Amino acid sequence: MQAQSAGFGSSLRKIKADAVAASLAATALILFDKKGFDGVTVDEIASACGISRRSFFRYFATKEDIVVSGHAAFGERITERVRAQPQDEDVWTSLRRGYDILVDNVDRDPEGAARTMRVINATASLRAHTIEKHIAWAVGLAPEIARRLGDADARRLEADALVHASFACLDVALAHFTPGEDASLSAKLDAAFDALRPVRTR
Amino acid sequence: MQAQSAGFGSSLRKIKADAVAASLAATALILFDKKGFDGVTVDEIASACGISRRSFFRYFATKEDIVVSGHAAFGERITERVRAQPQDEDVWTSLRRGYDILVDNVDRDPEGAARTMRVINATASLRAHTIEKHIAWAVGLAPEIARRLGDADARRLEADALVHASFACLDVALAHFTPGEDASLSAKLDAAFDALRPVRTR
DNA sequence: ATTTATTTTGGCACTGAGTGCCATTTTTAG
DNA sequence: CTAAAAATGGCACTCAGTGCCAAAATAAAT
Numbered sequence: 001m002q003a004q005s006a007g008f009g010s011s012l013r014k015i016k017a018d019a020v021a022a023s024l025a026a027t028a029l030i031l032f033d034k035k036g037f038d039g040v041t042v043d044e045i046a047s048a049c050g051i052s053r054r055s056f057f058r059y060f061a062t063k064e065d066i067v068v069s070g071h072a073a074f075g076e077r078i079t080e081r082v083r084a085q086p087q088d089e090d091v092w093t094s095l096r097r098g099y100d101i102l103v104d105n106v107d108r109d110p111e112g113a114a115r116t117m118r119v120i121n122a123t124a125s126l127r128a129h130t131i132e133k134h135i136a137w138a139v140g141l142a143p144e145i146a147r148r149l150g151d152a153d154a155r156r157l158e159a160d161a162l163v164h165a166s167f168a169c170l171d172v173a174l175a176h177f178t179p180g181e182d183a184s185l186s187a188k189l190d191a192a193f194d195a196l197r198p199v200r201t202r
Numbered sequence: 203m204q205a206q207s208a209g210f211g212s213s214l215r216k217i218k219a220d221a222v223a224a225s226l227a228a229t230a231l232i233l234f235d236k237k238g239f240d241g242v243t244v245d246e247i248a249s250a251c252g253i254s255r256r257s258f259f260r261y262f263a264t265k266e267d268i269v270v271s272g273h274a275a276f277g278e279r280i281t282e283r284v285r286a287q288p289q290d291e292d293v294w295t296s297l298r299r300g301y302d303i304l305v306d307n308v309d310r311d312p313e314g315a316a317r318t319m320r321v322i323n324a325t326a327s328l329r330a331h332t333i334e335k336h337i338a339w340a341v342g343l344a345p346e347i348a349r350r351l352g353d354a355d356a357r358r359l360e361a362d363a364l365v366h367a368s369f370a371c372l373d374v375a376l377a378h379f380t381p382g383e384d385a386s387l388s389a390k391l392d393a394a395f396d397a398l399r400p401v402r403t404r
Numbered sequence: 405a406t407t408t409a410t411t412t413t414g415g416c417a418c419t420g421a422g423t424g425c426c427a428t429t430t431t432t433a434g
Numbered sequence: 435c436t437a438a439a440a441a442t443g444g445c446a447c448t449c450a451g452t453g454c455c456a457a458a459a460t461a462a463a464t
Contacts, residue, residue, distance in 0.1 A: 013440080013441095017441095041419090041420065041421090042420080042421070042422090043420085051442080051443090052442065052443045052444075053443085053444095054423095054442075054443055054444070054445090055441075055442055055443065057421090057422065057423080058441080058442080061422085062421080062422075063420095063421070063422090124334065127334060127337070128330035128331055128333060128334040129330055131330060131333045131334065131337070132326065132329060132330040132333065135329075135333070156378075157374060157375075157378050157390065157393050157394060157397070158393070158394075158397040160374045160377070160378070160394075161370065161371055161374045161393075161394040161397040161398050162397060162398065164370035164371075164373060164374050165367040165370045165371070165398050167370060168363065168366035168367045168369060168370045169363055169366075169367070171366060172359060172362045172363045172366050173359075175362070176358075176359050176362070188359065191359050191360070191363075192359060192360075192362075192363040195359070195360040195363040195364060196363050196364065196367050196398065215411080243448090243449065243450090244449080244450065244451090245449085253413080253414090254413070254414045254415075255414090255415095256413075256414055256415070256416090256452095257412080257413055257414065259450090259451065259452080260412080260413080263451085264450080264451075265449095265450070265451090
């Protein structure tokens with residue numbers, strides 16, 4: 001094994017592992033949707049996927065990770081989008097634009113998104129973990145907002161408050177959005193963000 | 203057994219059970235603070251409290267409930283306080299005043315509050331469950347805010363956004379508050395609420 | 405005070421999640 | 435084709451949480 005091919009090879013392997021994980025998650029999600037998150041054991045998922053229970057836990061650290069692990073990647077993309085917004089735009093609007101990443105994702109796969117939302121909303125522990133993943137996004141998001149606000153120490157708490165309030169808007173918009181019925185998640189997000197739009201945001 | 207004494211007797215028993223639970227929680231919290239939440243087994247807690255493991259689970263449904271079960275009661279008291287605020291006060295201020303319940307509690311027992319906060323902040327799953335408890339407060343809080351806003355259907359989402367954003371402010375204030383060091387939680391709450399104060403809240 | 409009904413408790417065995425260890429198979433590199 | 439590395443599966447274990455039942459404590463009734 002050489003240092004050169006180590007980095008290359010491992011990234012290839014990671015891609016493959018991610019693809020397998022996505023496939024496992026898709027299978028599991030259908031089961032969760034049908035029998036409830038707690039009504040499906042890991043043994044059941046593993047055999048439905050044709051792998052051993054032990055191998056399953058090499059793809060997902062916990063059963064809940066099947067549902068929420070994808071959220072971490074969204075966080076990075078949302079932060080990227082916010083960072084790409086015009087620097088003179090008010091931060092509240094920039095945050096709102098960041099969540100267009102999620103709107104696009106829901107539009108791209110409405111059935112999958114609806115299924116995931118059904119499963120999460122039906123299970124208390126999953127709701128909590130979803131929120132926790134959102135909070136993890138703040139690690140990347142808050143510094144960017146603080147930078148725009150002037151980065152002074154006094155602005156740190158203000159930036160955190162804005163970022164976490166935007167999570168609240170997202171969660172409320174998601175809660176008020178019924179995939180089949182409502183027109184778009186985008187409109188709900190706009191309504192929530194308008195309700196909170198702060199007086200001064202720069 | 204008569205219907206009369208049934209209600210009376212059962213409330214007495216509940217009071218006793220609550221007192222026992224509080225005592226168990228106090229013992230467990232000290233252990234958690236010392237060895238970490240995951241470093242303490244339920245067996246350990248039970249024997250430290252002088253009861254059996256099985257009896258322990260009659261006082262707390264889950265190990266996490268030891269830390270977060272008290273939060274439900276706070277929710278009711280916060281809602282009560284908000285409801286008692288002047289009806290013509292803007293709702294954002296009313297929400298802020300609701301959290302004075304928590305400020306008072308921290309002031310009343312600084313060491314206990316600090317210990318609980320240490321334990322929660324050191325454990326991801328506890329953070330998630332704390333957030334979830336906060337969200338449960340919305341069940342009582344949101345209708346009150348919606349009523350003040352006019353109760354129209356269009357105001358429902360607005361009320362939810364305000365309530366959940368206030369949770370965000372609380373969580374940020376708690377995260378920025380170091381019990382020994384900082385002057386008061388109240389000031390942090392004010393700063394967070396001021397950062398978000400909406401343009402129009404009635 | 406003694407019996408009776410009710411609650412509380414504890415023990416036991418069980419399920420399910422998650423983990424460490426190791427042998428075996430598969431993949432990859434040379 | 436062979437040697438190294440990685441993925442897999444099996445096994446046994448810990449710990450959280452639960453159902454069931456018998457024993458002990460508590461309260462009520464005569």
